[in-house]
Every structure is written in structure tokens, then in C-alpha cells.
Amino acid sequence: MITATQIRDLEFGVNSFGDVATDGGRPQSDEEALLLLVDEAQLAESVGLDSFSVGEHYREGMVDSATPVILAGIAQATSTVRLGTSVTVLSTQDPVRLYQQFATVDGLSRGRTQLVLGRASAIESFSLFGYDIEEYEQIFEEKLDLFLRLMREDRVTWSGRYRPPLDDVRLHPRMPEGGIPTWIGVGGSPDSVVRAARHGLPLMMAVIAGRPERFAGHAELYLRALARFERQELPIGQHSIGFIADSDEEAKNTYWKYWRPVVAALNEERGFYPPTAERYETEVSTGALYVGSPETVSQKIASIVRANHLSRFDLKYDVRHLPREARAHSIRLFGERVVPRVRELLHENPGDWRLTGRTPAEIVKGGRAVHA
Template sequence: MDRPFELGLNSFGEVATNARGKDLSDADTVRLLVEEAKLAESVGLDVFSVGEHYRDGHMDSAAPVLLAAIATATERIGLGTSVTVLSTNDPVRLYHEFATVDAVSNGRARLVLGRASVTESFPLFGYDLTDYEDLFEEKLDLFARLMREERVTWKGKTRAPLIDQRLRPRMPEGGIPTWIGVGGSPQSVIRAARFGMPLMLAVIGGRPERFTGHVELYFRALEEFGQPVLPVGQHSLGLIADNDEEARELWWKHWRPLVAQLSKERGFYAPDRERYDLEVDTGALFVGSPETVAQKIARLARTMHLSRFDLKYDIMHLPASARARTIELYGNEVAPRVRELLARPEEAPPARSSAHH
């Protein structure tokens, strides 16, 4: 690998259950996230990220506040977002918030910016979905300039103009690490390359290898835009337990009602056990024992030229104890095993016999 491989955790602030199977309160769930970030740091993980959602059961609606709280409770781990919906954020406010998080955390802040796969924030903050593409493009242009230029003069359609504006506190020169989150759009891949930002692939269903073409497109576009080679990461869902059967059964119990709801809302496939097992075996669910999950991460890291893998470990009503066990096993067993596997020389594929010609 050209750069150290990073392993991180993503949370959408989803409500957990306690030892008696009762949902935690909203406030308890927020505090749980701080404790889970501390645990992630203690087991040696590289990044802890939170999302941005505005729906029942998700406590990640104020990511900069959460990350600032986590910053004061940790010392080393990177602090980021699994997605920040730039389209419905103001770039100036976002700069202020994350420059402050970066200062509080002593340089540990990072971002993943996205257009939004769920759109509750548009009506909530008074934006029109018909402006979906224009909002993101224009706001990304402004945010990139605010990070990379000392003083900015800017005029656009989505907010008031800026005239020779210098924001405080200042980010480090060049800004903080900022990735573009992509769910499948080739146009978004090209945009990430054009702005010179790393690519984060949100792979939540189907075979992850189908994104290999997106990675190849990204590297070609970087070259055409005169950009250096930049990192590619993957965000996927999963759970790690002491053995494969325990992990599969526990995740199935909580994944099935979630996908059933999404199938009604967004036209996803209805969940069934055969499809679920296929997702675990060859698809986008990283569910199993530490060895099973480590092998899958390492294989895809090679296939897709990844520099980072983020595991979304929380799912609605999952016991807090199972979340903690995932974090412990991920840091203590999966992460070192992945690095061991990636340090080995890549094996050549077996020669094809004449019987297959």
C-alpha cells in the first residue's frame, strides 16, 4: 500500500438498547457515542465518524457538537463525519464549526461531504430539492476556497456574496482532510477528482467490486485534472462477534426490520434470508468473526485500491453491549489482521487450465 491503511468506525447515532432490552433515551444515546469513541481510541482504531440525519432514532443531527465533546474525551483518534450534507449547510458556518473542532482536537478533524441520499434536511432547512445538484456544486466550490485560500471574494446564487473575507479560527494551511462521499454517481466521482479531494464510496448493498470502475474513473480523472494520486475509502455496514453464527444471527435480527422499512420508503428489495446471506458472503455486509471480516476487508482493499475502510457498526435497537464488542474486536483483532494481510506480497492468480479455454 502507498500509504498507511486506516480503519475507522461510523455511527449514525442510532438508538441502542440496554441490558434489559429497553431503548436508551436520546441523551443517553448521545453520551454513549462519546464512550464508544473513547473505546475506539483505546483499541487503536484510526478514525471515529458521525453522520448527519434528521429522523426518529438518530442522534447525529449536530455532528460538530458531538465531535467537539469527543475531542475533549480523547487524545489521538481522528474525528470526522461519515457524511455532512453540504447542500443544506452553509459553507461559512461549516468552516467555522470544523475549524473550531480541529483546534479543540489539536488537528484531528476531518470531513466527508455528500449531496444526501436521504433528503429530510431539504424541507427542514427550507431548500428546494429541484436545486439538489446546483446547491452541492456551488457550496463545494465555496467551501474548498475557504479552506485553501487565506482571503476569499465570492459570489453565487445560494448565499450572500463574500468580499475579501478571512474566517477565524483558521484551519491549517490547505484545510482539513475532506473527502467526497459517493453512492454510485460517476459525475460525483469526477467532481471529487476535479476538486482534488479523496473519494469515499458508500457501499451498502450488492457486491462492492462493482465500484472498481468508479475507482478507475477517479484515478483517470485525477490525472486529467493534474491532481496527485489521492486516497480512496469505503464505508459499509457490519457487526463483529466472537464467531460467525453469533454475528449473522444478531445482525439479521436488527437488519431485517430496517431493510423492510427502507423497501417501503425507497423501493429497495424486501429483505429475505437468502438475500441477507448473500450480502454477508459476497456483498456489502461485513458481518462475522474477526478473521472473516478481516479477510473480506483485506481482499477488497486490494481489489479496489483502498486506503481506508470505515465500518458502520450501529443499527437501530442493537444492544449497546454488542456495539461495544464490535468495537473491541475490530480494534484488537481485525485491524492488526488486516494490516498483516495487506503487508504480504500479493499472490498471483492461478494459471487457467486448457479445459477452461
């Protein structure tokens, strides 16, 4: 059963994709949207949230293309909240430059920086930076290998296909020994789950549609893989989308207005599900949208913490043109009312949270074999 210490150590954060808000009905300028992120990070810190993360996108209506620059600015306006990425598209980054950028942010934030590395579901950066989407998998694996070596080794000699070789290189500024906390983000691929375990990295599951409980199998695959590779047990996190208001009705009605056009665009561009009222209701009631009053969202989060063996839950609070006042109120309710209530619910009903009491080696017994 879950212990009081484990409930206390459960982490909660908020994520932004740099979606442009409205202010008095007027869409903000890019400058205003960037400054709003600083304000919202300060708010997240003030209500006791553990982390504030920013994504990486290259499209109109989002201002998060230069994530480390944003985080460096936020670092100067905050003092305790951890600063990270909801996703860094490693495939189209230079691992050397990425190391230097986040070593810099980590120094400016006095050791508060973390990363989620992913292959990208939005692929605009591939054509923008001249990468072949057909080599999606190979590029990520090679760059991940180099980035981890740069973090974990003092000097690196390396060669590969996608950047010039390195000969006994020592980068500056330096990250702390072993690097900064780095997670692998997955959107449903079992291969990505196993990759995280093989490299000894925590797992961040992006659950944005359908029943979130279906990712329980990914969590258990990850734990079996950790045992297969003789790794210690590592944290499992979940990134999900949501909006909190004073009542269920207010939350659902407000979010529907801004969610529908965004999903309609995704449906046209990427074949995402159509944003019908029926689908919206399903996603809110039993699916991946954490939309509702503080009590409703708390109950749903507590349930998924148990089901998916979570150590961390991150809520993406912004959606394009959602009013800035509504965004701020959602963050405040999340920190002040939802997080304490989730801990209370877990105390009342611990369940089989994180498979407590079972080591990865014990979990693998009776499970399928896991292969590299």
C-alpha cells in the same frame, strides 16, 4: 506490489449514524445515546483505530443531527483518534458556518478533524431547511466551490445563487493553512467521482448493497480523472456496514434481528431491496455487509482493499436498537483482531493493491478519456 509501508499506512475507522442502542432491552434516551457515542469513541481510540466518524441525519432513532457539537464533546474525551464525519450534507449547510464549526472542532481536538462531504441519500434536510430537491446537483456544486475556497484562500470574495455574497471575508477561528482533510462521499454516481478528482479531494465510496467489487470501476475512473486534471494520486476510502462477533453464527443471527426492520423501513420509504433471509445471506457472503467472526470479516476486508484500491476502510458499527454491549464488542474485535489480521493477510498476498507502482498518468493510458 504493495509495500510494507503502504500496509502500515492503511487506515481503519468506525462510523456511527447516531443510531439509538438498547441497554438491558430498553431503548436508550437521546441523552444516553449521545453519551454512548463519547464512550464508543474512547473505546475506538483504546483499541488503536485511526478514526471515529459521525453522520448527519434528521429522523427518529438517530441523534447525529448536530455532528460538530458531538465531535467537540468527543474531542475533550480523546487524544489521538481522528474525528470526522461519515457524511456532512453540504447541500443544506451554509459553507461559512460549516467552516467556522469545523475550524472550532479542529482547534478543540488539536488538529484531529476531517470531513466527508456528500449530497445526501437521505433527503429530510432539504425540506427541513427550505431547499428545493430539484436543485440537488446545482446546490452541492456551488456550496462545494465556496467551502473549498474558504479553506484554501486567506480572504474570499464570492457570489452565488444560494446564499448572500461575500466581500473580502476572512473567517475566524481559522483552520490550518489549506484547510482540514476533506473527502468527497459518493454512492455510485460517476459524475461525483469525477467531481472529487476535479477538486483535488480524496474519494470515499459508500458501499451499502450489492457486490462491493463493482466499485473497482469507480476507483479506476477516479485515478484516470486525477491524471486528466493533473492531480497527484490521492487516497480512496470505503464506508461499509457490518457487525463482528465471536463466531459467524452469532454475528449473523444477532445482526439479522436488528438489520431486517431497518431495511424493511428503507424498502417502504425509498425502494431499497426487500430484507429477505436469502438477500441477507447474499449480502453477508458476497455483498456489502461485513458481518461475521474476526477471521471472516478480515478476509473480506483484505479482499476488497485489493479490489477497490483502498487506502482507508470505515465500518459502520451501529444499527438501531443493537444492544450497547454488542456494539462495544464489535468495535473491540475490529480494532484488536480484524485490523491486525487484515494487515497480515495483505503482507501474505499483496495483490495489485492501489495499482501500486503506477502513477495516475500511467493508469490513464489505455483507459477511457475522462471529461470534466
